[in-house]
Amino acid sequence: MADDRQRSDLLAERVAAAGWTFVGVPEDLSPSDLSWDGPRSMGIDGGAYPWSGLTSNGGVRRSPPTTDGSGARMTASATSPVDDARSRTSGREPRGVVAAVFHAAAAEPDVALLVVEPDKAKEPIILWTNPRTSELLGVASSDLVGEPLAQFVKGPDGVSLSTMLRRERRMTTSGTARTAVGETVACRVSATPAPDGRLWTLQVHHAHSDLELALRASADAHEYRFKVLAERSPVPTMMSEQGMRLGHANDALCALLGVTADKLVGTGWLDHAHRDDLERITQTVVAVLAGQEREIQARFVDADRRIHYTDMRFTPLHTPGAGDGFMATLEDVTERRAFEEQLNFQATHDSLTGLPRRSKLWDHITAAMADPAAGLACMFLDLDNFKMVNDTLGHKAGDALLVEIAHRLTGSLRPGDLVARFGGDEFVVVCGTGSLDAALEVADRIMRVLSDPVVLDGVEIHPRGSIGVVLRGPDHHTADDLIRDCDIAMYQAKSRGKGRIMVLDEGARNAVRESLTLVSDLRQAIDERQITLCYQPIMRYEGSTPVLASVEALARWHHPERGPIPADVFVRLAEEHGLVHDLGELVLDRACEALAEWQHVLGPLAPPRMNVNLSALQMSDYLLVQTVKRTLRRRGLRPDQLCLEITESALMKDPDAASTILTQLREHGVQVAIDDFGTGYSSLAYLRKLPVNYLKVDRSFVAELQDGHTAVAMAVISLAHSLGIGVVAEGVETASQMQILESMDCSLLQGFGLSQPLDEPDFVDWCRSGCPVWEGDTS
């Protein structure tokens, strides 16, 4: 207590010197309250205390001093607690309120308070401390009073705090406190001046309170976990705090781009974005900063200038009160993309020539046509006589030729043009021009480079091609339209002698379009077995009564919209468009089916044989023999009940192949007849070798008989007799023709004069009625 008294006296002296009134211990405090070194050992006359109130910004607002000039007493300001106390406690002792406030402040457990007085020559001296100061420094209050401040508390870098004791205002700085055991504790020191500028109260906080330290440790741990997660993540990750400026780039991102993180943070990462993608990235970031999640594909260029294709996934990051940034992950899809591109290339490009396939061609044209004003020229190139190369030099040579042609075509194009392999020996060239002259220039160039010789297996080939050219017009709405028209033009070029360039002719286009439509309908008709047969009898005149010797099946197509289509029209279309095999098989099957049915329903009245026509193209079909055998077997017919007719001209197209096939058919027992004999250029030598059962005298020779021109018919009939084969006269229409033919010893007759071709029910009726023949017009 003696120390207390001593200190109290010292403080009273100092306070008085400062112009304050030290009034001693408050009367309402009990003796026990005085047992510790604290503010409760003091009392301050509130009325004499020039109160300083904290301003809202933490600074000090001094009340206007209302000293009487001697500095002995001052009146409290309107904002002082004393004044407040007076006004609100109405009659209570204001100093009690002041003591309560002072007590609360002094007893603050987290703040060390020291009252100091500067000394001009020396360090500020400590006049008073609160219990927290003793806790902080580990020194009893009694040992602190009177000691230089610098011995316990210092400013930055160990400098004295004397410079921050500003009379004008409260000051705060970082500093250090030295404890009794020599430990240095980082702290924050605020110095609040007394109104007269002679004493200062220092508030010393731990630089960080326990709570702050705990919170910071927790935040640090949290951040560390996140940092480890982000940095060790194999997914390249970037984080922007504001705008496009990166605050963080993880290890995986650094590895992806081959640079260190400091090259990426800030706006450095933008240097690695592919310049063609930068705009899109920026626009995406703008959307993300506005709060949207986004995904884009973007390319980045690494330190070795390699391009990485990435899937970027953006998530907005909002920091309340700060601003908006984003987090983005990058998935390197370069390898996957390369694989996909390879697959896509394989899917869209021809493996032999490397040229785009049809699908790519379609895409290219469709894209070009997206602009209604864009000029477009399309060329269809078909190599002339390519089949000959394949047939004579083999497919390997044929393939080599196609590769060479593809190479030459590619070299003939202008930038932006496209050449695609359409199929087989067909190529399509697409040029981005609306000028016919420019298109023809390209076509001409193609023709020139095409004709340069190529040596295949030691044989020099001069390739030629036919090119059809079409310019995009108002009728072209799709890629199909354009390609179809240049295909038509190409066919025009072929039909006019090959090796030439043809620009699409409008009339021809319409004709071909119609033809193509008809082909499509024919294909459907064959598939749906809509091709029907009618039957024309072949009669044998040997006795008094003509006998049904055979019946010729004639194909008929009744188009649902166009009505009957002539056989020569649809057979030609079938031959031109690869339908002849299917058509021939259908006709053969239906004819055999009919004969089998007649045998069942007509018995002995049924015709003994069925004649079926073969197309010239079927004579090069080595499967024909198998087809015939299979059909006969399926319909339960004997081979000799079938007679296949082949025209003389068809036979002579490839006599060797025809001979092989016909021999096989004959060996099987099938009858063979040569149709329209006398109209072609048969080699008699071949004729002798061919396994033929019948010659059919062409109707033109029969027609001229009654005009006295009998020589040709006579010659054919004689030839047949000489070769020991049968002969049938076609187109017999009159009785006189019949008589002349009979006189020439031609007993097998066929024609309108005997019977018109009949549909199946009529033919059955005709057979049932005893095969009544009309004897023809006698004129």
Next chain:
Amino acid sequence: MTTVALDIDRMLDSLDRMASQRPVAARIVATINKESSGAAELAGVLGADVALAAKVMKLANSAYFGLSGKVTSLQFAVTVVGFNTVRSIATVALSGVDTANALPTGFWKTSMHLAAASGTLGQQFRVRTADAMCVGLLAQLGTALLHQADPQGYERVVLTTDLGAERFAAESCRYGLCGPQLTAEALQQWRFPADMVEALRAVQSGTEGALVRTAYELTARLVHPGHRYISLERLSGNRIAESQAVAKMAAIRADVQELRNALGL
């Protein structure tokens, strides 16, 4: 060196008086001080001062934030540059240093370098780039005040001392506190975030001041060729190594140009 008694209160009061001449800037500072304030509200206030709004728009559209030409609304601009940046630009206007005729030699050059340097270094001190940039931008505000109060004396300090620790010491010796510390007092008065205030207050020592100390050193190296180097490891508490200096300085140089163009300072 002669000690000069500064009436800091009067200096800060003078700032308050200037604030009344830039009411929008003052409102911006007040708006940001409210925790509930959002970009829309801030943009609304900012829109009333065309010059300030233009500066923020220009900065948001600068290469510094990487969004050149993409920021078309003031609200978006505020989110791009960050609230603290808006506040700092407003504070520069509020303090009048952007239009002051008498400033210490090389004031803006140093300030721009400090802003760029702090922004570049921020991440390594776990400070957001834009916040760090703001600390750097405003750090020299105190020196402008010292210069106003003691024009000739402060100019002598500038001319006779090396930027950084030496000058801080000289300022402390003459005025009782150094320029950044005076800035800290001003920023505290305007209720800037405590971290920013402490970063400036502890410029001479203490971990909180390491960012600004290091930024001053790199600025001095860039601005004053004769500057005596101080170890970056020591200044930064081993957060920045000397080996990084060249790359950092290159980045700072680039950013200085962008900031100068954007802020027109």
